[in-house]
Amino acid sequence: MRHPLRWSLLALLALWLEIAWGPALGLPRLHLPLMLALGVGLVYGPRQGVAVGAVAGLWLDLWTGRLVGSWTLLHALAGWLAGKAGESLYREVPGLSPALGVAATWLVETLRGLLVTAVTGLPVAAADLMAWSRALGPELVAxxxxxxxxxxxxxAIERREREVREAEVPGGWRGGWP
Incomplete structure (x- = not known):
């Protein structure tokens, strides 16, 4: 992953699409920054998944303005788990990315809900967790x-980067600082 600014801007774009266009079109929350972190983790590995997840979560934390750091940690964790799954499984297995998307969305939203209730001091019952999981249904489908x-x-971005690397002249200037 050569361009961290690209991924930071893509995470910001994903957040903008989620908060501006999703509600305007009547869509459930798509969790696009989380899905971006999962995709980067699957393709590039756990280290890059953590980095993109942390940046995407930080953008989300800055947008919400409450419990700063919670989305950052949860998105970074999801990116790392996706990277580990990509290392141990063939990343293009049919159904892997939807399954990871559903599992990560459920896990992140549930952990965030538990964190918010712990910070506010509200009691949590098993019935609350079941109701929370049922309320997440449309978001899990999305x-x-x-x-x-x-x-x-x-x-596609990774394949394009690989094509550019292979087309570079050996021993020539590769751009950037020497």
């Missing part, structure tokens, strides 16, 4: 649709 699309987008 994650199952958005995850493969963003995975293919990240995979």
């Amino acid at each position: 994650a199952a649709v958005a995850a493969p699309l963003l995975f293919r987008f990240v995979l």
Whole structure:
């Protein structure tokens, strides 16, 4: 992953699409920054998944303005887990990215809900967790649709970067600082 600014701007664009266009079109929350972190983790590995997840979560933390750091940690964790899954599984297994998208969305939203209730001091019962999981239904379906699309987008970027690297002149100037 050569261009961290690219991924930071893509995470900001994903957040903008989620908060501006999703509600305007009547869509459930797509969790696009989270799906971007999952895609980068699957394609580039856990280290890059953590980095992009942390940046995407930081943008989300700055937008919400509450419990700063919670989305950062949860998105970084999801990017790392996706990277580990990409290392141990073949990353283009049909159904892997939708399954990871659904699992990560459920995990991140549940952990965030538990964190908020712990900070505010509210009691949590098992019935609350079941109701929370049922309320997440439309978002989980949206994650199952958005995850493969963003995975293919990240995979196309990685393939383009690989083509550019292979086309570089050996021993020549590769750009950047020497």
